[in-house]
Amino acid sequence: MLDIGVYALSIVRSFMDKKPEEVVSQRKVSPTGSDEQATILLKNDSDQMAAVALSMHSKQPKRAMISCEKVFL
Secondary structure: OOOOOHHHHHHHHHHOOOOEEEEEEEEEEOOOOOEEEEEEEEEEOOOOEEEEEEEOOOOOOOOOOOOOOOOOO
8 A cells, every 4th residue: 555555545535524444455466565456445433435446557647536425615
């Protein structure tokens, strides 16, 4: 998660009211020992949830997609 997930987690955290209390993750390790792919699920005490999917070898542009319902800023 530290190899490729820090920036994605920072983006997710900026949209959550409180810090995540429940975190579940999986990763696929590359031959060099770093994270090649990772998925992270987050949930906080406000019942806000986030899912993050990361891939080191993805050929897609580097961007974040944020989908929300009933958002108040």
